[in-house]
Amino acid sequence: MAPVKIPDIVVGRLPLYLRALEIMVDDNREITSSQELGDRLGISSAQIRKDLSQFGEFGKQGTGYNVSFLVKKLKEILHVNKTWPMVLVGVGDLGRAVADYGGFTPRGFKVETVYDSDPQKIGKQVGTFTIRDASRLGDDLAKNGIKIVMLAVPTASAQDVADRVIKAGVTAILCYSSTSISAPSKVHVEYIDPVLHLQRMTYYMR
């Protein structure tokens, strides 16, 4: 792909661009500009042009960006021009909402299986899934070559489950538990923690 290392902060903005562009596709929009994208995202148009130019020439001076083409390119760059299978571990209130979430499939991800360690839950249905015994996690992941796990387990067991899935070859963990996970540097960990976002905003508020 790109010969130079792209800063993480730039990479972090690409999914925002893709999301905004996909909404434009749904609205049958054919052309957009860095100005319009910037207005929608609260990011300067210069920043958007600079970010995108690190990956190639996607727009023409004066005519803007072709929406579908840019969507296609961003999907390639983010490797979501395919569908990534994932599993979910932990089916409490939050896990249930995650399992039912309809927004993964159109954007490159699919929950294949859900797990819990609670004997009361194993074998029960949640949405279209039958909850599997979390003790099978390691074997299942290795067998199916799954690289992405979403954790919605109690805080106290997050690290233990993370260690097990990493051992089974997982390289990306999306952690809904309110704790930090230690992982080897080759494993990517992202957190869904609403309080982190809230505190990022209150810093600026009085």
Place this chain on the structure above:
Amino acid sequence: MAPVKIPDIVVGRLPLYLRALEIMVDDNREITSSQELGDRLGISSAQIRKDLSQFGEFGKQGTGYNVSFLVKKLKEILHVNKTWPMVLVGVGDLGRAVADYGGFTPRGFKVETVYDSDPQKIGKQVGTFTIRDASRLGDDLAKNGIKIVMLAVPTASAQDVADRVIKAGVTAILCYSSTSISAPSKVHVEYIDPVLHLQRMTYYMR
């Protein structure tokens, strides 16, 4: 507070530091080091020292950081040495999980009221809350001086609800809907969208 503008990316890491330190407090830890924090967070110790030094001298060379003191300072910096009242709009599956989430109160936030526009839901209970009519949102927010709103409404109505709450004086929106919101620059908007995080990881994966 600090005389120079702190980069957003530094501000964004402070809640991560606070979260890790609060877990140490729960474990009755008194002293930590930038090395230990860094190992837990996957951030270099040099980065942590540099970030924290922008706000003052919190640790001593050789003896490390006093955990409780650093927690206190970070809470002051992030303005969560008080409790921020919030409201939640939208009580679908996801909103229900957000309403029930026990992790806000210990970390500086409290859901005061939940709203929905569905006549079937208004007046019903969700957890300890009685769902209020979303048409009252503007009046309620202004009357109670609430500055933070969490949105878990359908994508198509997110902008409309955002416009209304901003008009009522809200300056921080945590958006669980998978769309971007246009807001004046004085309003902070953060997104909880698992796919944004997943795509940030697949960028690095083959």
